[in-house]
Amino acid sequence: MSRLEDVQVEMLEKARELFQLCDKDEKGFITKVDMQRLQSELPLTPEQLETVFDSLEQNNKGYLTPVEFSMGLGKLIGIELCQGAGRMDHSRHEETFESGWSDDLDPADDDDEEKRFCSMMEQLGAAQLFEDPHEIRELWARLRKERPELLSNFEEFLLRVSSYIKEVNHEKESMEQALKRKESDHDREVRCLYEEMEQQIKAERERLVCQEALRHDRSNLLQKELHNKEQELEKILYRQKKLEHQLQSLNSEQLETRVQNERLRHLNENLLEELEKSKWELETVKGQLQKLQKEAQIEQEQKDRDVFRVSKNMQKEKQSLLRQLELL
Numbered sequence: 001m002s003r004l005e006d007v008q009v010e011m012l013e014k015a016r017e018l019f020q021l022c023d024k025d026e027k028g029f030i031t032k033v034d035m036q037r038l039q040s041e042l043p044l045t046p047e048q049l050e051t052v053f054d055s056l057e058q059n060n061k062g063y064l065t066p067v068e069f070s071m072g073l074g075k076l077i078g079i080e081l082c083q084g085a086g087r088m089d090h091s092r093h094e095e096t097f098e099s100g101w102s103d104d105l106d107p108a109d110d111d112d113e114e115k116r117f118c119s120m121m122e123q124l125g126a127a128q129l130f131e132d133p134h135e136i137r138e139l140w141a142r143l144r145k146e147r148p149e150l151l152s153n154f155e156e157f158l159l160r161v162s163s164y165i166k167e168v169n170h171e172k173e174s175m176e177q178a179l180k181r182k183e184s185d186h187d188r189e190v191r192c193l194y195e196e197m198e199q200q201i202k203a204e205r206e207r208l209v210c211q212e213a214l215r216h217d218r219s220n221l222l223q224k225e226l227h228n229k230e231q232e233l234e235k236i237l238y239r240q241k242k243l244e245h246q247l248q249s250l251n252s253e254q255l256e257t258r259v260q261n262e263r264l265r266h267l268n269e270n271l272l273e274e275l276e277k278s279k280w281e282l283e284t285v286k287g288q289l290q291k292l293q294k295e296a297q298i299e300q301e302q303k304d305r306d307v308f309r310v311s312k313n314m315q316k317e318k319q320s321l322l323r324q325l326e327l328l
Contacts, residue, residue, distance in 0.1 A: 007294055011073070012070055014067060015073045016066065016070065018038060018041060018073075019066050019069050019070070020068075021037055021038065022034040022035055022037050022038060024037070027066060028065070028066070028067050029063040029066075030063060030064050030069065031062060031064075032053050032062075033052070033062050035049050035052070035053045036049055047165075047168065047172075048161075048165050051164055051165055051168050052161065053160075055072075055160075055164060056068065056069060056072035056073065056180060057072075136158070139154065140154065169309075172302040179246075
């Protein structure tokens, strides 16, 4: 693989690492809110991150897919990421990509290199835009040493980002000035309204003073009515106490009635138990009586059979005697 393809793969892996850092919920896309998670990785403010998101978003959908994020970031830097590098194996997409950005770079202790970087940032107009340009300086130093042909693309990317941020800041300042003008106009309108309100309050105060005498007379009448109402209320309270006393008497009578009802209920239950017991005894006696009746009936039948048998025997003996008499 050529050096350009190595850089493309390295940038693609770094882009995917940044995308995975934003997409912690594994939604498959990122929004402006997710983009704010890069503050710990990039020396950009929240407003600058929103600016970068707007520059990467082309279709105004409100989100970025992994391919859009990688290709857009590559275009901003000046490296066209090939589509073949974007279609890496699924297993490689699932693993955590290790970016070359995290490698330990040799600290730039050289004053000349520091001066060159500061001069470059001042020329691009980005010296005061980034809160912590340490990572940008490390990347610039790496590209300057390892890939000097890409240094111009990186500087062009910084120029684009800086110009875009400046435009946004200029628009912000314009909006702030317009807001200040609106606030001053609003203050003037409020002052005018305040003066009008003062005049209205003065007129209203005079009108209230005129009405105060009428209110005083009405107050006297209301006090008299209130006194009458208080007397009526006292009468009502007296009646209420009397009714409460009667209610307590009724409650005591109801309590006694309940006690009597409870006694009657217990008595009724006892009588019902005795009645049930008497019914059971009656049923038992009735069963015994029926049994005795059956036994008497059986005994009567037996007696009838015995009488019939005796009468039959006597008839036979009578016939026998008659035959013997005839023979005699």
